[in-house]
Amino acid sequence: MVMNLTQLFQRTGLLIRFNLKRDWVKLVLWIVIMASLLTAVAAKFDTIYSDQTAINEIIKTLKTPAMVSLFGAFTAQHPYTTAKVFATEMVVFMALFMVIMNIMIGVAATRGDEDDGLLELIRAHAVGRGAPLLAGAVELTLLNGLIGLLFSLGLQVAGMPGADTTGNWLIGLALAALGWAFGMLTLVVAQLANNASGATMLSYAILGVMYVVRMSTDVSHPKLTWWIPFGWIEKISAYQANHWLPVIAYVLFGLVCLVLALGLSLQRDLGAGLITVRQGRQRASRWLRGPVSLLWRQSRGVIIAWIIGNLILGVAYGSVFNTIGDLAKSNPMIKQLLGATALASANRLIVKNFIAILAVVMVIVALIAAVQLMLKLVSDENKGYLHQISATATSRWHVWASYTGWAMLTSIVVLFAGLGGMYLMGAADMKDPISWLTYWHVFLAYVPAMLVMIAFASLLTGWLPKWRYLAWAWVAYAFFSLYLGNLIDLPKWAKHLTPLGFVNKVPLKAVVWSTNWWCLALTVLILVVAAIGYRRRDLAQ
Amino acid sequence: MSKQAPVLEVTHLQKRFGKFNALKDIDFAIYPGEVFGFIGPNGAGKSTTIRILLGILRASGGSATIFGQDVWHDSVAIHQRIAYVPGDVYLWPNLSGGEVIDLFLKLNGEKHSAHTDELIKKFALDPRKKARTYSKGNRQKVALIAAFSTDADFYIFDEPTSGLDPLNEQTFQNEVLKLKQRGKSVLLSSHILSEVEKMCDRIGIIREGQVVETGTLAEMRHLTRTTVDVQTKQVLDGIDQLPGVHGMTVKSGPNHVSLAVDADQLTAVMAFLTARELVSLTTTPPTLEDLFMRYYEKNGQTPDGK
Numbered sequence A: 001m002v003m004n005l006t007q008l009f010q011r012t013g014l015l016i017r018f019n020l021k022r023d024w025v026k027l028v029l030w031i032v033i034m035a036s037l038l039t040a041v042a043a044k045f046d047t048i049y050s051d052q053t054a055i056n057e058i059i060k061t062l063k064t065p066a067m068v069s070l071f072g073a074f075t076a077q078h079p080y081t082t083a084k085v086f087a088t089e090m091v092v093f094m095a096l097f098m099v100i101m102n103i104m105i106g107v108a109a110t111r112g113d114e115d116d117g118l119l120e121l122i123r124a125h126a127v128g129r130g131a132p133l134l135a136g137a138v139e140l141t142l143l144n145g146l147i148g149l150l151f152s153l154g155l156q157v158a159g160m161p162g163a164d165t166t167g168n169w170l171i172g173l174a175l176a177a178l179g180w181a182f183g184m185l186t187l188v189v190a191q192l193a194n195n196a197s198g199a200t201m202l203s204y205a206i207l208g209v210m211y212v213v214r215m216s217t218d219v220s221h222p223k224l225t226w227w228i229p230f231g232w233i234e235k236i237s238a239y240q241a242n243h244w245l246p247v248i249a250y251v252l253f254g255l256v257c258l259v260l261a262l263g264l265s266l267q268r269d270l271g272a273g274l275i276t277v278r279q280g281r282q283r284a285s286r287w288l289r290g291p292v293s294l295l296w297r298q299s300r301g302v303i304i305a306w307i308i309g310n311l312i313l314g315v316a317y318g319s320v321f322n323t324i325g326d327l328a329k330s331n332p333m334i335k336q337l338l339g340a341t342a343l344a345s346a347n348r349l350i351v352k353n354f355i356a357i358l359a360v361v362m363v364i365v366a367l368i369a370a371v372q373l374m375l376k377l378v379s380d381e382n383k384g385y386l387h388q389i390s391a392t393a394t395s396r397w398h399v400w401a402s403y404t405g406w407a408m409l410t411s412i413v414v415l416f417a418g419l420g421g422m423y424l425m426g427a428a429d430m431k432d433p434i435s436w437l438t439y440w441h442v443f444l445a446y447v448p449a450m451l452v453m454i455a456f457a458s459l460l461t462g463w464l465p466k467w468r469y470l471a472w473a474w475v476a477y478a479f480f481s482l483y484l485g486n487l488i489d490l491p492k493w494a495k496h497l498t499p500l501g502f503v504n505k506v507p508l509k510a511v512v513w514s515t516n517w518w519c520l521a522l523t524v525l526i527l528v529v530a531a532i533g534y535r536r537r538d539l540a541q
Numbered sequence B: 001m002s003k004q005a006p007v008l009e010v011t012h013l014q015k016r017f018g019k020f021n022a023l024k025d026i027d028f029a030i031y032p033g034e035v036f037g038f039i040g041p042n043g044a045g046k047s048t049t050i051r052i053l054l055g056i057l058r059a060s061g062g063s064a065t066i067f068g069q070d071v072w073h074d075s076v077a078i079h080q081r082i083a084y085v086p087g088d089v090y091l092w093p094n095l096s097g098g099e100v101i102d103l104f105l106k107l108n109g110e111k112h113s114a115h116t117d118e119l120i121k122k123f124a125l126d127p128r129k130k131a132r133t134y135s136k137g138n139r140q141k142v143a144l145i146a147a148f149s150t151d152a153d154f155y156i157f158d159e160p161t162s163g164l165d166p167l168n169e170q171t172f173q174n175e176v177l178k179l180k181q182r183g184k185s186v187l188l189s190s191h192i193l194s195e196v197e198k199m200c201d202r203i204g205i206i207r208e209g210q211v212v213e214t215g216t217l218a219e220m221r222h223l224t225r226t227t228v229d230v231q232t233k234q235v236l237d238g239i240d241q242l243p244g245v246h247g248m249t250v251k252s253g254p255n256h257v258s259l260a261v262d263a264d265q266l267t268a269v270m271a272f273l274t275a276r277e278l279v280s281l282t283t284t285p286p287t288l289e290d291l292f293m294r295y296y297e298k299n300g301q302t303p304d305g306k
Helices: A002-008 A012-048 A052-063 A065-071 A082-115 A118-123 A131-158 A165-192 A196-220 A222-227 A229-236 A245-267 A291-319 A333-338 A340-382 A385-390 A396-429 A436-463 A470-483 A513-536 B046-053 B075-079 B097-107 B114-122 B136-148 B166-181 B193-199 B217-221 B263-275 B288-296
Strands: B008-017 B020-030 B035-039 B061-066 B082-085 B154-158 B185-189 B202-207 B210-215 B225-232 B245-250 B256-262 B278-284
Touching: A012 A082, A012 A131, A052 A065, A052 A082, A065 A082, A065 A196, A065 A340, A082 A118, A082 A131, A082 A165, A082 A196, A082 A229, A118 A131, A131 A165, A131 A245, A165 A196, A165 A229, A165 A245, A196 A222, A196 A229, A196 A291, A222 A229, A229 A245, A291 A340, A291 A396, A333 A340, A340 A385, A340 A396, A340 A436, A340 A470, A385 A396, A396 A436, A396 A513, A436 A470, A436 A513, B008 B046, B020 B046, B020 B202, B035 B046, B035 B193, B046 B061, B046 B154, B046 B185, B082 B136, B097 B114, B097 B136, B114 B136, B114 B166, B136 B166, B154 B166, B166 B185, B166 B193, B185 B193, B193 B288, B202 B288, B210 B217, B217 B288, B225 B263, B256 B263, B263 B278
Parallel strands: B020 B210, B035 B185, B035 B202, B082 B154, B154 B185
Antiparallel strands: B008 B020, B008 B061, B202 B210, B225 B256, B225 B278, B245 B256
């Protein structure tokens, strides 16, 4: 048995070194961005929430159901400190990014190599059958460990009022443990799906479901959040009780996943998944006749998944409107003070405020779907799919326009589905539902700004295909600046680094048509330049 | 044949990737009804040339025309009348082979025909499998079936048979011959020299981004050496001193030697041999492989003296 094990994992060390050499740019970028983001925000908290009034003010906000749904239940006790506010605001946010990082790296390091046929070459050498997967697992362990360490050190350096060494280490290590556990879960998923994009989609679906479920349990019964692994991170109670149980739970969860992934990987064939491939069609359908329908045929599963995903997210958010928009529930006196009509309008204002914040999440989801589709243009070129299309009587413009068109259309429909989900659930559930017009205004306000960002991704595919990942960086920055911008007091110019930062706070304020028009004009301009670039350049090979 | 206007004409074609000169000077032409063999070592620039012809890459200098139209500016009009099979066929993993074939046909404004079904049968392809599960050979068959069932005027094959079994390779050769009979032009880039020898009317040899030789196989043979295995009654002293004789090796005794002779010295050498009374004589014309080796070696030198 011992012999077998050494054989099974032979040359794992070599593969780890190889993986690190291959991925080091990606890893260093993630480490630097994540660690500096957390440290910079922590350092800034000193100045934003320096006096007790500011702290008390923000705590009132954080206790509202709307904020709870975004950042998790507020459990900190008196006396409130800057550090406690930080722990509440930042932990769930950073956890989201930790999971996304682990999904991206985990899938690429295991299933991605397999898709490219690299794994077949590696396995033909004197390398153990379990070695590639174990090497991937070790890579993730090192990555998460290092980031966790830097988080803790960063918090120590930032030295927020109310922070203590135990809390600093707890936050760093808990985030590392959560990231690692989800990395291991990704490795399991990578064994179930039969290709990298399937594994990625499935992993994000799991994250999405967990995020939505923890949101509704946080708002209704915080204790139930213990049932969702993603929610464990909220239970660490840093700078307060300092619970280490979630950290242990993540480590155990990750270990179980690792063993499961190894077991599954030894069971299955190379290049196959546990989900089997069905037989295809004998002949193409009438509709499949050009780049436009081809892209739909290839990506319809993904596009529909995004639409349904955002619809469900919208429904989930809509389901808490009733709780959020009921001031009388937390304060029975308020009804007598305000009177029924004033109370109703105050309630509506709260929900509208919440919708304004959620709109950002909806827009980002729509953007992720669109940018993914847009950049597929370059990855399909790299994979050689588009060379044969180019050799037929299909113009470059036609190919470029179908990817750009689908990306834009997808973003619009995904956003619409999200807002529609909120509306439908709100209409079914609320005593005093918000009218459709409110959502429609949100939709109108964000679409043009969103299109500018997709046009930018299209521009990169046309002129700088190697730099296409900048489009992701921009989306990530947009999410950061809109989700956390107000809470960390981001200066106006920093919010204006994305077109979304120019959008008025709809539905609290009106749609600004001048902004919409210049965004649309800018979109058209960028698209023209992008199309010229795509027609001029060599295809990637 | 060469009186007609060429289907394809490439003059002084150049391509740079950054500082690297992938193509330095490519010149050749293909005429209607001709099968043109394009051979050269790996990395010589065959696929780069073909990609420029398809408008996938943009030339840095020189000109290339197909049907008299510029390959970059008029690519769509040209593609309407050509069919292409790349060396590495990549197909959308979630589409079936049958779907891909139909799609390629439609992209050129054509339809799935009885001929398509016939080709599917000939190449023994299961069109219902998803492309994800096809082997390299099966992916090539998908592209070949689509190309052969397209009614084009010019066919471009870039190492199309590298993954095919001998049976399918035979089918491929038969189909190319049928195209030729119908007066179509074909550009065939290949490493399988027997295939090129059997099918091509003319051959172009490319090395380090330059076309070093073009012509018919017969024309090229003049440029190289015939291998002679000869046994005589009298001793063959001094034969290695004759002009045009290379790499003589003694076989069984001084009367039996093997040597290579330059084409233009063949008469003189034969006279020398006849004078020494022949016992047996075998001559082997240079194969394409010999030609190939000769051009592939750096500076055209051949180590074995052939």
